[in-house]
Amino acid sequence: MPRRMVIQAGHVIAFDGNGHRLLRDGSVVVDGGRIVSVGPRQAARAEADETIEARDGILTPGLISTHAHIGGSPLDRSFIEDRGNPQFFCSGLFELLPVRGAAQDEEATRACVDFSMAELLRGGVTTVMEIGGASEYVAARAADYGLRVYVGLAFRSGRWLTRDGRRVEWEWDEEQGRRGLARAIELHKQHDGAHGDLVRCFFSPAQVDTCTPELLKASKRAADERGRPWQVHVSQSVVEFNEMLARHGKTPIAWLRDLGVLGPNAIPGAIR
Numbered sequence: 001m002p003r004r005m006v007i008q009a010g011h012v013i014a015f016d017g018n019g020h021r022l023l024r025d026g027s028v029v030v031d032g033g034r035i036v037s038v039g040p041r042q043a044a045r046a047e048a049d050e051t052i053e054a055r056d057g058i059l060t061p062g063l064i065s066t067h068a069h070i071g072g073s074p075l076d077r078s079f080i081e082d083r084g085n086p087q088f089f090c091s092g093l094f095e096l097l098p099v100r101g102a103a104q105d106e107e108a109t110r111a112c113v114d115f116s117m118a119e120l121l122r123g124g125v126t127t128v129m130e131i132g133g134a135s136e137y138v139a140a141r142a143a144d145y146g147l148r149v150y151v152g153l154a155f156r157s158g159r160w161l162t163r164d165g166r167r168v169e170w171e172w173d174e175e176q177g178r179r180g181l182a183r184a185i186e187l188h189k190q191h192d193g194a195h196g197d198l199v200r201c202f203f204s205p206a207q208v209d210t211c212t213p214e215l216l217k218a219s220k221r222a223a224d225e226r227g228r229p230w231q232v233h234v235s236q237s238v239v240e241f242n243e244m245l246a247r248h249g250k251t252p253i254a255w256l257r258d259l260g261v262l263g264p265n266a267i268p269g270a271i272r
């Protein structure tokens with residue numbers, strides 16, 4: 001990388017300490033990998049090692065994606081969300097997602113991670129919160145791509161099941177949920193802060209309706225104790241919303257609030 005670089009852009013999204021500002025014909029100076037100046041277009045400067053002209057471009061701070069499944073989304077994007085069974089309000093979570101998961105091997109997952117990292121960077125995303133099961137590979141590849149990653153190993157106490165395509169059932173295995181949280185704690189111990197703090201770990205119980213209240217609370221405690229985010233899928237399908245109303249007489253969000261797991265580091269998520 002050149003030591004001193006000047007980027008001249010038609011539009012620059014800048015930050016003045018209080019809020020973002022749109023600069024037309026702006027200029028950003030980067031010195032030794034650090035931004036040292038943002039302001040109006042500057043005349044050509046002899047001391048710049050490199051000047052990039054982007055009169056038709058827009059220069060923005062790196063975008064942050066707070067929810068992505070980069071080990072699978074290239075394969076199921078745009079049909080898991082709304083191409084499912086009308087009986088399940090067109091959500092593909094209960095029939096399509098398990099089929100895709102069963103058919104996907106480790107090599108495919110790794111290819112998805114690599115594809116997604118390149119795609120995110122190309123779209124301007126420099127930080128992503130990733131939820132899935134390929135956490136160690138994601139943590140390793142982050143350094144190769146220079147992508148800042150929060151790694152969330154998903155775990156849960158039960159899974160969805162439909163026998164007839166009409167009703168969703170929940171099959172419980174609470175021990176599996178506890179083991180998953182233990183793996184996430186171990187992942188944090190091994191990889192949090194890796195590659196010069198490019199990689200951090202957060203805690204991601206999979207879905208509000210597939211985790212016991214004990215698992216949700218224990219994982220939130222683990223996140224709080226380590227000063228890391230906590231994220232759970234919630235209100236992501238009509239089926240789940242109705243199930244939570246039937247179980248508890250409360251909306252899923254109200255139930256989480258009363259459980260005491262919401263707060264500044266809690267991020268309710270939905271599909272992707």
Ligand SMILES: [Zn+2]
Pocket residue numbers: 067068069131233269270271272
């Ligand atoms: Zn999701």
